[in-house]
Amino acid sequence: MEQEYYVCTGCALLCDDIEIEVTDNKLSKVNNACLKGVARLKECAKPAECKVDGSNVNIDDAIKEASSILKNAPNPLIFGMGNSTTGAQKKAIELAKRTNAYIDDTSSFCQGPVIEAILGDRIRTCTLDEVKDYADVIVYWGADPSNSHPRHLSKYTYFPRGKERQRGWEEDRTAICIDVRKSDTAIICGDKFYQIPPQADEELIDALVSALSGKVPKVSFGMGPKKILELANLLKKAKFGVVCVGLGLIYSLSDIEPLVKLMNKLNDVSNFHLIPMVGQFNMRGFDHNLHEETGYINRARFQESGVEHGPQCSIVELLRTKNVDAALVIGSDPMSSLPGSIAKELLDIPVITIDPCMTMTSKKAKVAIASVTSGAECGGTAIRMDGVEVEFKPMIPTDSLSDEEILSRIMEAL
Amino acid sequence: MTNALEIYQLLPKTNCKQCGKATCMAFGAALLSREVTIDDCPPLKEDKFRENYEKLSQMITPSGEASESGMIVHTEKCIGCGNCVVACPVNVAEDPYGAGSGKAPTNENVILRVEDGVVRLSNVNQCRRFGKNKIMCNGCIVTCPTKAIEFV
Amino acid sequence: MGFGQFLAAPEYDLKIITYRDIFQNTALESSRGGEEYLNRSAVIKIDVNDMKKMGFKEKSNVILKNSFARVVVSVQLSEYEEAHEGIAYMTNSPWSNALVSADDGTGVPKFKMITATISDAKDEKITTYDI
Structure with missing residues (x-):
């Protein structure tokens, strides 16, 4: 019998060779996936329940209350969607349009600038399949x-x-790690680990650009010109190079320009591509979908007059400046992932959550709606970290509603 | 899981060399890799070691394939990354287009695979570290980011 | 009763770098709010020389404080081989996030550049969050 494979929605790598064992309509075994993927696909320790003001309600009442909050809020925010299917994301964008809402996702404070540069053709990219080959x-x-x-x-x-x-x-391959700490990945890279001080990434980029231009590279920290030239030579000699960019690099740059400059230089002297290390399984999908609709990947506001975009439309700024009066949070937990000083603003506005698991945000929410885990209990499509669309089918049956179905029901109730 | 030290603790510790090895520790290691058998140690058959002999028989015979090549997987450290699955030369030879190409193993001949988030061993007699003519292959150790695999 | 309790515990400056830890992340997915998640999150890892200089005991509680928050976490020796005095590590969690600044108008919090002081928490318990 041909082995049937499933897709893991544990992260944006979307591994497509997962084998499962199902007992009593539950996942008893998830094979070939990593520890993190298995934990995400199997049932949550504390599954979400539908609640309004902390009391259990049926899903119809929760949906009714959610739509009434969104209808009555002049400045609502829709946030999250990184753990939702493309179908659900499109519904969320439609809902934002209908309610003149702000819409933002986690790319707003992580990989956003890189994805924007890739979609704007400013940075050359490739697929993971090409990397492998x-x-x-x-x-x-x-x-x-x-x-x-x-x-x-x-x-x-x-x-x-x-x-x-x-x-x-x-x-056949050389793996290099550049980081402020000797991570588990750095250990695998052995003597190809280049340690830099915090916030020194831009300085190393400048030094590498110099070295690649035939000049003597210099940095203010303890990495000698010889070491930098050695790294530059490894990069220069690459037949097919890829830079996998993590949050450590992104957070230390004030904007994306140094990275664009490095990639351009690398492509003058060599052959290089960039892949963003996207976290949530379909965050990149949301950015593509909103980009298609508005020309922006995140931080947007739908208005009668058009679409507003900018840092003022980001979840962090909206909460900090108290410019939103309701929030719909889908498959995300900003109460735990945002800085405490920003997250606490969520306590002052009505919050609606749609999530398969109970979260710090759903516990404080006015309305909590239980949904299913995409990839385990519902199928759909998603965009992998390298921009490749991946289709997936559900692993186990469910009676519960998916994010997409819940969003449709909220819209019907508006 | 068994290691050489545990075995050594049960040996006579007299370094009598009757087995042909220089020390009891060396005999213990040889026992672990199945190069010798318990019966190759004459003093062990003496009455005063009977209890130890029985314990060793339980440790060395079929119990846990895992120990046969001396490989120990510390499952509590394993993150299921599959680096060892893909890097293992036996896996590559047995399943070049599955495990060797980064994908799910496609046959039963592989010796490492990831089940429920952690690595699981099978067919360990195929491991290059197994048996008499072993090669000190370390493909699964050097590729492990969390030091979850070791050989004893 | 020691005289020490009337003195404020000395405070030391630290730069804190946040990082991902798969076991902590897995604990979040599988036992959100559970003890394992707390044990893997409410922790700061500091350099061995800092530990000596500051006089903390392994796994004792410390106060981390800056203008955004004051949290109590467990202090542990970093497994890191090379010295990293003045720099400490924390995984991403509500405990580290409490200390993160986000007031520069860019919409991007400074998740990987936290400055805070560290001091002995004496008998104070680890900060808890309703997770």
């Missing part, structure tokens, strides 16, 4: 996939055999 130099910069995307190295970048990479990782 051709890449000989792989750079992880400010990223620790061993903890964030455990199968990144084994499934695509470093260890697998690919078309032009048949001799194995020891001979």
Whole structure:
């Protein structure tokens, strides 16, 4: 019998070779996925319940209350969607239009600038399948996939055999890690780990650009010109290079320009691509969908007069300046992931959550709506971190509603 | 899981060399890799070691394939990244287009695979570290980010 | 009763870098709010020399304080081999997020650049969140 494979929605690597065992309509075993993927796909320890003001209600009442909050709020915010299917994301965008809402996602404070530069053709990218078949130099910069995307190295970048990479990782590929700390990934990279002080990324970029231009590179921290030239030479000699960019790099740059400059320089002297290490399984999908609709990937507001965009429309600024009066949070937990000083503003406005699990946000929410885990209990499509669309089917049956169905019902009730 | 030290604790510790090894520790290691058998140690058959002999028989015979090549997986450290699954030369040879190409293993001949988020061993007699003519392969150790695999 | 209790515990400046830890992340998915998540989150890891200089005991409680918050977490030795005095590590969690600044108008919090002081928490218990 042909083995049936499923897709893991544990992160934006969307591993498509998952085998499952089902007992009593529950996942009893999830094979080939990493620890993190297994934990996400299996049932939550505390599944969400439908609640209004802390009391259990049926889903119809929760949906009714949610739509009435959105209808009555002059400045609502819709946030999250990184753990939702493309279908649900499109519904959320439609709902934002209907309610003249602000709409933002986690890319607003993580990979947004990189995805924007890729969609705007300012940075050259490639697919992970190409990396597997051709890449000989792989750079992880400010990223620790061993903890964030455990199968990144084994499934695509470093260890697998690919078309032009048949001799194995020891001979065929070089993995480099640039980071402020010796992460688990840095350990695998061995002597190709380049440690830099916090906030020194831009300085190293400048030094690398100098080195790649044939000048003597200099930095103010303890990395000598020889070490930097050695790194520059590894990059220069690459036949097919890829820089996998993590939050460590993004957070230390005030804007994306130094990275654009480095990638341009690398492509003058070599052949380089960039892949953002996207976290939630379909965050990139949301950015694509909103971009298609508005030309912006995040931080947008729908109004009669058109679409407003900018930092003032970001979740952090909206909460900080108290410019929203209701929030619909889908598959995200801003109460735990935002800075405390920003998250506390959520306590002052009516919040609606749609999530399969109980979260810090859903516990404080005025309305909590229980949904299903996308990928486990409902199918759909999503965009992998490298921009490739992946279709997936559900693993187990459910009676509960998906994010998409819940959003449709909220819209019907408006 | 068994390690050489546990075995050593049960040996006579006299370094009598009757087994042909220089020390009891060396004999213990050889026992672990199945190079020798318990009966190759004459003093162990003496009455005063009977209890130890029985304990060793339980440790060394079929119990846990895992120990046969001396490989120990610390499952509490394993993150299920599958680096070892893809890097293992036996996996690559047995399943070049599955495990060797970064995908789910496609046959039963592989020796490492990830089940429910952690690595699981099978067919360990195929491991290059197994048996008499073993090779000190370390493909699964050096690729493990959390030091979850070790050989004893 | 020691004289020490009338003195404020000395405070030391630290830069805190946040990082991802798969076991902490897995605990979030599988036992949100559980003890394991707390044990893996409400922790600051500091350099061995800092530990000596500051006089903390492994796994004792410390106060982390800046203008945004004051949290009590457990202090542990970093497993890190090379010295990193003055720099400490915390996983992403409500405990580290409490200390993150987000007031520069960019909409991007400074998740990986936290400055705070650290001092002995004496008998104070670890800060809890309703997770």
